Amino acid sequence: MPVSTCQTCARVMREKKDFPRGNFSSGFCADCVDEKGVLKPKEIIRANMIRMRVKQSGLNEEEAAEAVDNLMKRLPAWNQMSKQPA
Numbered sequence: 069m070p071v072s073t074c075q076t077c078a079r080v081m082r083e084k085k086d087f088p089r090g091n092f093s094s095g096f097c098a099d100c101v102d103e104k105g106v107l108k109p110k111e112i113i114r115a116n117m118i119r120m121r122v123k124q125s126g127l128n129e130e131e132a133a134e135a136v137d138n139l140m141k142r143l144p145a146w147n148q149m150s151k152q153p154a
């Protein structure tokens with residue numbers, strides 16, 4: 069079974085349901101891609117990540133947002149995007 073890490077939220081993907089439409093070659097997890105296979109907007113993904121951390125680690129909203137922002141700064145997918153001219 070392949071194990072990959074989502075390029076946009078750093079979630080570890082192990083099972084078929086973790087991948088968008090069961091596509092093991094995707095670099096993104098099922099949470100970050102919509103039902104058409106298109107990557108969701110950064111703000112939506114960020115909100116999902118914050119909600120996940122509040123739920124799983126008992127952080128408050130502010131702490132979770134800070135952790136997510138720090139993490140996103142280090143993720144190559146967002147680094148590349150922010151280097152492109154708006």
Ligand SMILES: [Zn+2]
Binds near residue numbers: 077097
């Ligand atoms: Zn993801």
